[in-house]
Amino acid sequence: MEFRHLQTFVAIAECGSFSLAAEQLNMSQSAVSQTIRRLEEELKEPLFLRNARQCEITEAGRNLLPQAQSLLQQRQALLPESDLAPEEYQGRIRVGTSTSGTSFIWARLYQAFGRTYPNIKLDIRTTSHTEQTAEDILHGALDIGFLPIPYPHRDPRIRQVVLGHHRTLIVVSPNHPLANAKGLRPADIAGEKFVLYERGINFRALSDHFFALHGITPEIASQSNDTHLIRTLTEIESGIAFLPDWAAADLLEQGRLVALDINTDDLCEQLGAAFIPHRMTRVARLFLAFARNRPDLFPAVTQRPLPEGWRHFTETAGQAPVNAVAAFDTQHP
Structure with missing residues (x-):
């Protein structure tokens, strides 16, 4: 039995598909099938039930899965640091997040x-x-994804490292009657129209938290998953928007948007790279280490400190602020 056999088995079990596992591992589907066939022959047990539409893990497969995942995690932690020059590294890594x-x-x-x-x-x-x-991280479509901390599902398989922070700003057109008002309270915008993100986007969860906290039922003029569109609609006076500071910084500097004088200290989040430890290849670890060592590549606003006493809006009063750390040392690819 080889580690590549276990890696292939775990990929199929977690993706629920031979074809998705093949894509994740950068292998042909026939190579994946042959690898599993050899593993099943060695174990003398079928690990998956195949049919034309899907594959289903067997009881023997379910028993093997946690042991295989543990062995792969231990192997990953023991991989030595490489002395390769940058141009000598080869491989493929799938990274991503939302378009904005x-x-x-x-x-x-x-x-x-x-x-x-x-x-x-x-x-x-x-x-x-x-x-x-x-979901793409969990299903194997992404090796590393960028998510707020904590991410929506809080699945224990996903680990994160902090790379920065962001604050939600409540912004309006400079022509809005409240644009230059000082010391505003949440009640002062209760009767306004809003341009919001669609549900499923973390900034919509933040704005919904704000409304619930202050007893506001918002009048929604429009909603979208497109940050550029929300910026434009706000600029042309379609309503008030909740935008991340990194998406509003340029328009605020140009005077095309104005941040309302409303405290948003409780609408901050950490930004992180998210991954499943035992799936991390050498080049994925290399990418993560590179990201951690190059904060200069991120917008300046993401490196500003969080407000004193900050805690994530989902945390209860008795819990400490959320801090995510990697499950292994990403500095050594």
């Missing part, structure tokens, strides 16, 4: 990594919303 996050936060990181490691294929994917990014 890719555009505003992570694009420079992708570019810099690709220039530093020219022979690693960086497969950049975009998702429609935060929850989709988490």
Whole structure:
């Protein structure tokens, strides 16, 4: 039995599909099938029931799965640091997050990594919303995804490392009657129209928390999963929006949007790279270490400290602020 046999088995079990596992492992589907066949022959047990539409894990497979996952995690932790030069690294990594996050936060990181490691294929994917990014990590479509901390599902298989922070700003057109008002309270915007993110996006959860906390039933003028559209609709006076600071910074500087003078300290989040430890390949670990060591590649606002005493809005009063750390040392690919 080889580790690659267990890696293939775990990939199929977690993806629920031979074809998805083949894509995740950068193998042909026939190679995946042959690998599992050899493992089943060695164990003298069928691990999956195959049919034309899906594969179903057997009882023997369910018994093997936690042991295989544990062995792969232990092997990953023992991998030695490599002395390869950047151009000697080869492989493929699938990274991604929402379209807006890719555009505003992570694009420079992708570019810099690709220039530093020219022979690693960086497969950049975009998702429609935060929850989709988490699902793609769990199902094996992404090796690393960028998510707020804590991410929506809080599945224990996913681990995260903190790379920055963001704050939600409540923004309006400079022509809005409240644009220059000082010391506003939440009740002052209760009767306004709002341009909001669609449900499933973390900034919609933040705005919904704000409304619930202050007893506001918002009048929604429009909603979208497109940050650029929300920016534009707000600028042309369609309503008040809740935007991340990294998405509003340029328009605020240009005077095309104004942040209302309302305290949003409780609408902050940590930003992190999310992954499943035992699936992390050498090049995935390399990418994660690169991201952790290059905060200069992220927008300046993401490196500002969180407000004193900050805790995530989902945390109860008796819990400490959420801090995510990797399950293994990502500094050594």
